[in-house]
Amino acid sequence: MMFRSAQSNDSPFEKGGLRGIYSGAERDVVKSPYPPFPKGDARLSSFGENPRAKVNTGSHEVSMTLPNPLPRPPGEFEKLKEVWKPPSGWRIITAVNNTYIGLFYVCTAFLFFLLAGVLALLMRAQLAFPENDLIGPDTYNQLFTMHGTVMMFLFAVPVVEAMGVLLLPNMLGARDLPFPRLSAYAFWAYFVGGLVFFCSLFFGLAPQSGWFMYPPLSSYQYSSGINDDFWLLGIGFIEISAIAGAIEIIVGVMRTRAPGMTLDKLPIFAWAMLVFAGMIVFAFPAVILATTLLELERAFHWPFFIAEKGGDPLLWQHLFWFFGHPEVYIIFLPAAGMVSMIVPAMTGTRLVGYKFIVLALVGVGFLSFGLWVHHMFATGIPQLSLSFFSAASMAVAIPSGIQVFAWIATIARGKLSLTVPSLFVLGFLFIFVLGGLTGVMVAVVPFDWQVHDTYFVVAHFHYVLFGGMVFPLFAALYYWMPFVSRRQLSERLGRWAFGLIFAGFNVAFFPMHATGLLGMPRRVYTYPAGLGWDALNMVSTIGAFTIAVGVIVFLIDFARNFRPSSEHNAGNVWNAGSLEWLPNGDYSVRSIPIVTGREPLWDQANLADDVEAGRYYLPGTATGRRETLITSPIDAQPQHLLRLPGPGWPPLLSAVFTAAFFLLLTGKFVMPAMICGVLAIALMIKWLWATDPGPDHAPVDIGGGVTVPVYDTGASSTSWWAMVVLILVAAAIFASLIFSYLFLWTVAPAGWPAVEALPALRYPLIATGLLAASSALIACASRALRNSAVWRLRISMLLAVPLIVAAFGFEWYGQLQPGLRPADSGYAAVVYTMIAFQGFYAFVLTLMALYTVARSFRGLLDSKRRATFDNTMLLWHYAVAQALVTLALVHGFPRLLG
Amino acid sequence: MALSHFTRAGLGMLCGPVIWGVHFLAIYVFTAMACARRPFNPDWVAAVPGMVFAMTLLATAALLATIVPAIRANKRSRDDASGFIPWATAAFAALALVAVIWETLPVLLVPICE
Amino acid sequence: MRHQAISRLVSGHARVFRLPSAVFRLPCFLAFLLTPLSLLLTGCEGIQSVFDPHGPNARHTAHIGWVMLIGGAFIFLVVAAFAAYAILRKPEKRGWISHRGFIIGGGIVFPLVTLTALLVYDFRTARAIVAGLETPAHTIEVVGEQWWWRVHYLGGGDSGGGADADDDGNAALDSDAAGNGVIISANEIHIPAGRSVTFVLKTADVIHSFWVPNLAGKLDMIPGRATTLRIKADHAGVFRGQCAEYCGGPHAKMAFYVVAHEPEEFERWLANERTPAQPPGTPFLAQGQRLFLGTSCAVCHQIRGTDARGQVGPDLTHVGSRMSIGAGILPNNAGTLAGWIASSQHLKPGNRMPSFDAFSGEELRALAEYLESLK
Helix, strand or coil: EEECCCCHHHHCHHHHCCCCHHHHHHHHHHEEEEEEEECCCCHHHHHCCCCCEEEEECEEEEEEEEECCCCCCCCCHHHHHHHHHHCCCCHHCCCCCCCHHHHHHHHHHHHHHHHHHHHHHHHHHHHHHHCCCCCCHHHHHHHHHHHHHHHHHHHHHHHHHHHHHHHHHHHHCCCCCCCHHHHHHHHHHHHHHHHHHHHHHHHHHCCCCCCCCCCCCCCCCCCCHHHHHHHHHHHHHHHHHHHHHHHHHHHHHHHHHCCCCCHHCHHHHHHHHHHHHHHHHHHHHHHHHHHHHHHCCCCCCCCCCCCCHHHCHHHHHHHHHHHHHHHHHHHHHHHHHHHHHHHHHCCCCCCCCCCHHHHHHHHHHHHHHHHHHHHHHHHHCCCCCCCHHHHHHCCCCHHHHHHHHHHHHHHHHHHCCCCCCHHHHHHHHHHHHHHHHHHHHCCCCCHHHHHHCCCHHHHHHHHHHHHHHHHHHHHHHHHHHHHHHHCCCCCCHHHHHHHHHHHHHHHHHHHHHHHHHCCCCCCCCCCCCCCHHHHHHHHHHHHHHHHHHHHHHHHHHHHHHCCCCCCCCCCCCCCCCHHHHHCCCCEEECCCCCCCCCCHHHHEHHHHHHHCCCECCCCCCCCCCEEEEECCCCCCCCEEEEEECCCCCHHHHHHHHHHHHHHHHHHHHHHHHHHHHHHHHHHHHHHHHHHCCCCCCCEEEECEEEEEEECCCCHHHHHHHHHHHHHHHHHHHHHHHHHHHHHHHHHHHHHHCCCCHCCCCHHHHHHHHHHHHHHHHHHHHHHHHCCHHHHHHHHHHHHHHHHHHHHHHHHHHHHCCCCCCCCHHHHHHHHHHHHHHHHHHHHHHHHHHHHHHHHCCCCCCCCCCHHHHHHHHHHHHHHHHHHHHHHHHHHHHHHHHH | CCCCCCHHHHHHHHHHHHHHHHHHHHHHHHHHHHHHCCCCCCCHHHHHHHHHHHHHHHHHHHHHHHHHHHHHHHCCCCCCHHHHHHHHHHHHHHHHHHHHHHHHHHHHCCCCCC | CCHHHHHHCCCCCCCCCCCCCHCCCCHHHHHHHHHHHHHHHHHCCCCCCCCCCCCCHHHHHHHHHHHHHHHHHHHHHHHHHHHHHHHHHCCCCHHCCHHHHHHHHHHHHHHHHHHHHHHHHHHHHHHHHHHCCCCEEEEEEEEEEEEEEEEEEEEECCCCCCCCCCHHHHHHHHHCCCCCCCCEEEEEEEEEEECCCEEEECCCCCEEEECCCCCCCEEEEEECCCCCEEECCCCCEEEEEEEECCCCCCHCCCCEEEECCHHHHHHHHHHHCCCCCCCCCCCCHHHHHHHHHHCHHHHHHHHHCCCCCCCCCCCCCCCHHCCCCCCCEEEECCCCCCHHHHHHHHHCCCCCCCCCCCCCCCHHHHHHHHHHHHC
16 A cells, blocks of 8 residues: 655644554554553554564553564565675775764764863863963963864764764664765765864964954954964864754654654654754854855955944854854753663653653753853943843753753652763763853853853853763763673773763862852963962862873773674663664664654563564665655654665765865865865765666555655655755855844944945846746746656756856846945945855856756656756745845845935 | 645744744844934834833733643643644743743843943 | 952962951851852952952942852752752652652742742842942043053043943044043053942954953953943952953953052042153163163153153053053063063063063163153
C-alpha cells in the first residue's frame, strides 16, 4: 500500500488526536482495550500477522505486532553493512557517515578547547603577580582575544553541533543525517579554517581587538595590520559552517525521526538541538552582517561605524550582541539537553516535567533574543530602554529555574548512581546555579554599571559557560563514550579528573567575583600592587593550573580507553532508555523502530533484540544504496525514503578551497583566492550533480505493508526544507541590514539625502519592472516544467538571468548618478551594501539557473524530478522580494521624510 | 491552499513567543526613536508611556486569545500525544505574558530618556 | 584609612593583602555567616571597591548589591540543600520533591515572586541614581584618549548636562582653542565634596569607559556622542578610577584619580589652576624649561604661559601639583618624571610618548625638576 506523503495527511490538532498513525495497515486493525499508558498506543497493535512484541510501560504491558517477519533473507544484513561501510585506511577522511564526521568534529573541537585553554594558562601566569612582565600588552591582547574567540567560535558552538551530528541520527532512529556531505563540508571547512586561524598567533598576526571586536578600535584607523581581518574573514566563514550544520540539524530532527516519535516523545537532547539550530538561524546572520560591514569598512573605508561620517560605533554593538547574547544560550541549551538525557539514565527513572523542560528550552530560545542590550548598559542608552532589557533578562531566568528543579525532582524520584557522568552533572548543577544567580545580578542595571567589564563578569560567565557547558560536556563524554568506543572511560581516573576540574574551577573563578567587586577591570594585561587584587589573582592562577591538571588526567584516561568503533562499541552500559543505545553499526540500526514512548528501550520490551533481528522497518537496504526514512514533521509518519550519498572527495576538497579562498583574501592575495573560490564552487557543483536522483526506483516496501516512494518533491522533500531554512537565514541577514539603515538614520539623520538628491525615479521603476519580469519568467518556467515543456522552461530561465542582473546594474548605476559614493557617509555605505546584496543574489542565481538549465539539457530535470528547479525557484522569488523591499526602502523612505 | 497541519501547529506553538517579540521590538524601537528625536520633537517622549501601555494591552489580549483556546484543546485531547501541542502553545504564551508584563513595569518606575 | 592606602599606592609602597576589619560591619558579617562567599568580604573595602561607597550613587548600588549577594547566597544554599536531599534522603521520604508541583513551585512561582520584587527594586534604584541628585554645581568634561584622560573644567551649573551636552561641550572646546581661561588638566579630576557634579564624557579616538567605583558606576565614552554622568562625593578624599572598556595597547595602564575637596578648598584649587605656569625660579629649573621648549616636548604638550602649545598629550601647566603621572600609574616626583621621560615605552609599552633616552642624566634631572616645580 502506498503511503502518501502530502502534508495535508497530517491531521490538525484541533481534531483532538492523531489519525491512526499506521493507517496503511488499517485492514488489520483489531481495536483492543489496551492499558492506557502511554496513551494512544493501542493503534500500534494494528500490524498484520507478524510477531508480537511487548511494550513495557512500567505497570502495563502492551503487545504490538512488528512490521517484518523472521527469518530475514540471507545476505540482507551483509548488504546493509556493505553499503554503509566507510572507506578504510587514510581515505577515511572522505567518509561522510555522521558517526565518523561527528567524531572528527568532536575531537577537533576538543583540540581547540585545549589550545584556548593553554592561552588561558598563559594569561593566568601573567596575572599571577602584580606588575608581572612575563607577557607584554601586545601579546596579552592577542591572547585574550584568541582565548575568547577560539572558545566561542571554534570550541563551544562546534562541539555541541558536533555532538548533535554524532548522536542525533541514532537517537532519532535514523540511519544518517539528511545531508551527510553538507556535514562533511561544514566540518572540513571548520577544521582547515580554524587551524590556520589559530596559527596566526604564532606569527603575531592574531587579532587583538577582543573577541567582541568593537570599532573604532578594530577598524582601519586603530588596527591597521591584517590581524583583525583574520578575525573577520576567518570567523565570518566559520559562521557559515555553523549555519550549514544548523540546517542539517533542523531538517534532521524534523524529518528523520523514527515512526511514532511524535513531538511529545522527542528526546530532550533533540529538542535542545532543534532550538539551538533555530537560534543559529536567527542569531548568526546578525554577526555575519556585522563582520561583512566591518570588513567593508576596513578594506574599502565604507564608514558604517565612523561617527564623523554619519556612521555609529554602537551599530556594531547592537548587531554583535544581537548575535552574542543568544550565543550564550546557543551554547548552553544543548548542554542542558545532554544533562536531561544523562539524569534519567543515571537515576533509572523518567525525566520529571518533560513538558516543562521543553517549555524552558523553547522559552529561552526566544527570550534570549530580547537581551542583547544587556551588554550595553553602560553605553548611555535611555534608561527606559535599558529597563526593558533588564526585565527580559529576568524573564529568561524562569526557564532556567524550571530546568534546575526538574533535574532535582528527577534525582529525587530515582536513585542516582554516583558515576563520573553523575558527578559532572552535579558539578554542573552547583556551578550553574551560582552562575545563574550572578546572572540575575548583572541583569540589574545599576549593579551592572558597577560590575560590567570587571572580573565579576568574568567570574559570572565562566560559571555559566564553563559550568553550564563544559561540565555537561565532560559528563557527556563519559556518558556517551560507550556509544563510540569499545571501552568505557575509567571510573577511577574520571573521579580524579572531576575532582581536580571541579576544585580547580571554583578556586580559579570564585575569587574573581571578589576581584571584580574590588574594582579590577577585565582585559588588563597587568595591574598595580596594593589594590587588594594580588592574593586573589594568585589564587585564581593556582586554580587555573589545577583545572589543567584535571584535563590532563582526562586526556590520559581518553588515550588509554578510547578505542573508536561503532560496530563493536561497549553499548548500553548505563541501561539507558533512548534509541542511541540500540545495538548499532555504521548503518546506525539494523531496522528502524516504531517508537511508542519517551524512553523506548524501557517502554518496549525486547526492543533491542527485535531491532537487531530486523523485525522493524527497513531491515536492509531497499534500493541498494544508503537511505534513511523520512517521516512527517509532527506525527512522524513514514513519508518517503531518502537516498543518501556515500563517501567522496568533493565535500572535503571544496571545504579546503573555501577556507583557502577566505584566508588568501585576508592576506590580500586576490588572484589565488579567486582561483580557490572557483575551484570550491566547481567541486560543489560536481557533488551536487549526483543529487536529485528522481523517481528512478519503484516505491519500496519497508515492512508492515507500508510502501513508501523513494523520491519526493515540493514541500515534503528535505531539499525544500533546507532551502526554506536557508531563506530564513537570508531574510535574517536582510532584516539586520534594514535595522542598520534605520538605526543610522536615527543617530545621524543629517546624512539622509533630500528628495532632489535621490536618483531619478526611473531607475527604481525600471529595476522593479525587471525584477518582476524575472520572477514571472521563473513562474512560467515552473508551469512549463509541470507540463514537460522543456524548451519553454529553458528559454524562460535563460531570459530571467539577464533581467535580474540588469535590475542590479540599473540600481547601482542609478545611485551613482547623483554623485553618491559608498565611502561618502554611513547612509551611502548602507545603501550600497543593500544593493550589493542584490548583486550577490544575482550572481548566485545566475549560477543556479545555468546549473538547472544544464541539468535540463542532460535530461536530469522533468515534471517529476524537479527538486533542483524548485530550489532555484524558491531562492529566486525570495531574492526578488528582498530586492523589491530594498528599492521601496531606499527610494521610498527618504521621500517619505522629505 | 489550506495550511498544513505542520504549519498550523507550528504557528500556533510559536504564537506566544512571536507576540512577545513583536511587543518587545515595538516598545524598544519606539522608545529609542523618541529619545533620539527628543531635541527636535519632545512630544514623542510624552507619548511613550501611552504607547507602551497600548502595546501591552494589545499583546495581552492576543496572548490570552492564544492561551484560552489552547487550554480548551488540551482538555479535549484524549492522550499525551495530541495534548502536547496545545499544552505547549498555552505554556509558551503564558511565559510570553510574564515577559510582556515585566517589560511594562519600568514605564511606571523609571524616567524615560535620562 | 583609604587615603593612606592610596597615598601608599601613589608613593609606590603597596600594602600587602589582608582580610579587612570590615568583617564586623553588619552586612559583611551576615554574608560571612550565610555563605561560603567569605572571599567576597574582601569586596567590603578597598581602594577601587564597589562595596566601599563614598557617594550616593555608589551607595545605592552597594545596597542593591548586598541585597542580591545575600539573597542569592540564600537561594543557592536552598537549591543545594534540595539537591543533597534528593540524593541522600531515603527514597520513600523524598517523594514529595519528585513531582511536577515541585517544579512549578520552585521553578515558576518562586522566581515569579522574587524576580518581580527585584525588578521593582532595580527600577527604583535606577531612578534614584539617574534622577536623584540636585542640580550640579560644576560641569567637567573628560575626554578619553589612548591611554590617558583630558580634563576640561567647564564652569558652574549644569551647562554641559542633559541633551544639549554635545553643543555646550563643543563650545567649551572652541573657547579652549582661543585660550580663554578654560582650565585644562589631565588624569586627575578635582571636584567639590558634597556637591553634585556633571561629567560630560567624550572620546578622542576609540571607546573608553569612565569608572570611579567608590563614587558611581561606569559610563562609556563613545565617538560621536557625549554621555553625561552626575556624581557626588560625600566628603573630601581621593578616589581611584580606571578605564573599563578595552581600548587597545596599554589599556591596563589608563587610570586616574578623583580628588574631592571641601568646597572652599576646591575654589582655591580652581583659582590656582586657572593661572599660567610659574616661571622657573632657579637657573637649573630654567635650563629644564629651555630643554622642554627646545626639544620635541613642546610639540605635544602645553604649558600655559610658555611657548609650549602642543595639544597632543596632557597639559602640563600644573603637572607638579598632580599626584601621579603616566595616567595614574606612577607616583609623581622628579625621579619618576625623569624615568618616565627616558623610558616611557618601558613603563607603559605602546603609549603614544616615545622614550627620550638621548638626554644626559643632568638634562633629565633639569627637565624633571622643572616639571615638578610646576605646581
